Amino acid sequence: MNTTALFSTQxxxxxxxxxxDHELAEIESILLHFHNQWIKEHQDEYEKRLINSHSITSSSFISERERLxxxxxxxxxxxxxxxxxxxxxxxxxxxxQLFFDPYNPVQKNYWHRDIQYTGMSLAEQKESIKTQQVIHFRIPFRAEEGIELIAGTHREWDLQEEEDTRLCLNGKTPSDPLARGKQIKLNRGDLLVFSANMxxxxxxxxxxxxxxxxxxxDHPHFRSFIDSNNHPSSAEKQQLNHTDLFL
Ligand SMILES: O=C(O)CCC(=O)C(=O)O
Structure with missing residues (x-):
């Protein structure tokens, strides 16, 4: 099976x-510097619950050279x-986004589909996952436990136990184990591509x-979520390949 078919299935x-290793060195140093600044600025929320920062390309913590x-x-x-x-x-x-461990070592992880936070009804979510894609390309800098996912659910809806778990229903909590879960452990240098809908x-x-x-x-619905500050300017685009990825 080629990668297109494999992704479409699982x-x-x-x-x-x-x-x-050398391909990660420059961005790792930029992101570590960003992360240290970010923690200082968001100390309270970091200590309370946050496990990621976002919008790094528009952050004032990085220089123009680093952004490029x-x-x-x-x-x-x-x-x-x-x-x-x-x-x-x-x-x-x-x-x-930049993902890190919670400050609180006993903070629990949580099963979810990213789409559940968009305000769409369950019926709309069920329809939307059949056609629309939001995909994460995860690049870990350190060996980590990775992501646990349920293959195929980027297009298919939950089993009852799965829906109850991620929506905290019928006595389930979002960190409960799920029988169909598959852990993908990651090492520095790996790439994990996964659907945020799954x-x-x-x-x-x-x-x-x-x-x-x-x-x-490239759908009007998603375009409305894009902050153009996170995209390169026309001058920056002249120094880049594959600018069709941007607005
Ligand atoms: O790595 C995590 O803690 C969660 C990742 C996730 O849920 C996501 O990227 O949508």
Missing amino acids: GYLYFPHFYA ALFQFITQAKLREVIGGIFPEKALFLNT IHRGLYGNNRLAFDLIFCD
Whole structure:
């Protein structure tokens, strides 16, 4: 099965050793510097609950040079090739996130579909996952427990136990184990591509630090979520390949 068919069937793709160490060095140093600044600025929310920051390309914590380096990383040919295999039509860059461990070591993880936080009704969500795609490209800098996911649920709705668990119904809580869950452990240099629509949860531990690039279908619904400040300017685009990924 080629990667397009495999992704379409299971909703995720795992590429071990996708990046050589030296290919991560520059963005790792930019993101670590960003992360330290971000923690200082968001100390309260970080200590209470947060497990990720976002919108790094528009952050005042990074310089113009660093922002360009991030865009160059995002648009490099080998990643563009994977993106092309997953989005049959045009893909649009949505945003970036940086995932880390919760400050509270006993904070529980949670099964979810990202779409459950959009305000759509369950009926709308069920319809929407059949056609619309939001995809995470996870790039871990350290060996981590990774993501646990339920293959195929990017297009299919939950079993009753799964819906009860992620929606906290009928005595279930979102961190309860789910029988169909499959853990994908990750190492530095790996790439995990997974659908945000699928049932999944992040697994904490090992002081994880993972950079997520998020792409979506070019659909008016998603365009409305895009902050153009996270996209390169016309001048920046002249220094990039594959600018079709941007607005
Ligand atoms: O890694 C995590 O903690 C959660 C990841 C996740 O849910 C997501 O990227 O949508």
